[in-house]
Amino acid sequence: MAEERARKLKGPGGRRNMGPRPKLEHPGRTLGRLFGYLMKLYGLQMVVVVVLIFVGVLANVQGTMFMQTLIDDYIMPMLGQEQPDFGPLGAAIGRVACFYALGVASSFIYNQIMIYVTQGTLRSLRDDLFTHMQTLPIRYFDTHAHGDIMSIYTNDIDTLRQMVSQSIPQFVNSLVTIVSVLYCMIVLSLPLTGLTLVMVGVMLVCTGKLAGNSSRYFMAQQKDLGKVNGFIEETMEGQKVVKVFCHEEESIRAFNEMNDRLFDSAKNANTFANVLMPVNAQIGNISYVLIAMVGGAMALNHMWGFTLGGLASFLTFNKSFNMPINQISQQLNSIVMALAGADRVFGLLDEEPEVDNGYVTLVNAVRDKDRKLTESEKRTGLWAWKHTHTDGSGTDYVELTGDVVFDDVDFGYNPDKIVLHNVDLFATPGQKIAFVGSTGAGKTTITNLINRFYDIQDGKIRYDGINVNKIRKSDLRRSLGIVLQDTHLFTNTVMENIRYGKLDATDEEVYAAARLANADGFIRRLPQGYQTVLTGDGANLSQGQRQLLAIARAAVADPPVLILD
Structure with missing residues (x-):
């Protein structure tokens, strides 16, 4: 049993391989839907976060830009003085400290807001998932591994936590930093800015190659993890069966195949992801050294009016410019994993709910003096079907007695494979009926059709003379034990x-x-x-x-x- 189930769950390619992996379909659509969900819940908070990010970045950039003035206008003139006045320098340093303090404060505040936004978003997603899951038909749970569904609630939701709490604010922060720092570098030195952009181009090429490879395997990792969880959950539930039939070795072998596949996808994903940051860091270091050499020569020779203060500011901006690009490349893997998780989450939310077009309801009833049934708000022990005619001709009350009739019923779990043909049966009130037959003959199927876990392909099922398709499912099931x-x-x-x-x-x-x-x-x-x-x-x-x-x-x-x- 475990072996057969493993074959069903593991899919093709149970062997260890480095072959093609699945790609995320419509990542832009998934990302847009996730942002729409986030903004619907916490739009105001997200606007405040973006404003605070702007304030923090601009404060830090202003502090770095002021270093040129600090060196050229305060420190350099003091070098030739026998008794320098440190008062103006202290005041200037105080202004720089205020800029950085403002940046720290804004970062602290927006991070606190993002904690609230993140946990609130995940709570709402879990609520929506669970609420929607209650509306799904039994067919969905019969055709999906329960452990894989559980993995959506745990692993996939957790990937969204990292994206919302870290990746989104980091991405906005990095984007604002890149634009503002680029402007400041152009103001300080256009030639050095050009050299910096050349090195950034090299960094982006490396990022594109490595991130593209890792993203496919991160998606595969999420799918493989869901399959492993599904197999573990099933094996735990059937542990007695496994031991009774001595299937321990088969279960271990099937699990090892799935676990090896998860190992492959996780190893390959992290191999590319872990190489990405060191490569970008080394390219950034090379850029820093080149700027120091070229900028130093320019400052010493007073080329284009470039000064030592300008060099100090530009070197800081060079690091500040490379760092957000490196951070974005680092967050790409988290974003890809989150999009893969979001795709599975929205996939569950997009599952069609159980269709219920019934309009006949179950109500408490009493008999009036003419022995006619009427509806009662109190529990009377007498139940009736309230049949409000769709043509507006009135409302009928039919006593609930438990008369069940199958009239020429055809049914198949798959529409193209009918398993019950021309079934006719009846059960009158007070009658006891037993279905006897071999396993798979359809005894449980009959039960599933009466309570409408599944709907028939042809024929009619009547309950107290009413077509069960006209009875609201919740009321139908409430009338059955x-x-x-x-x-x-x-x-x-x-x-x-x-x-x-x-x-x-x-x-x-x-x-x-x-x-x-x-x-x-x-x-x-x-x-x-x-x-x-x-x-x-x-x-x-x-x-x-x-x-x-x-x-x-x-x-x-x-x-x-x-x-x-």
């Missing part, structure tokens, strides 16, 4: 797990349902009885005890139709 094959117990008390079948059930109703399911005896023998907290899907209970709790959960709703799958 279903005990599924796979019992799932939530991390909560025994009482709350039973009450899940009817959230407003009283304690006495829970006790009665447990007695009806023959579960009351073993529940009271638990350490805290009905208040015993179940964890790990009720791992401390036997399979039979878990099944009895599932029956009690269905019984507490007192449904007119009870289905035991």
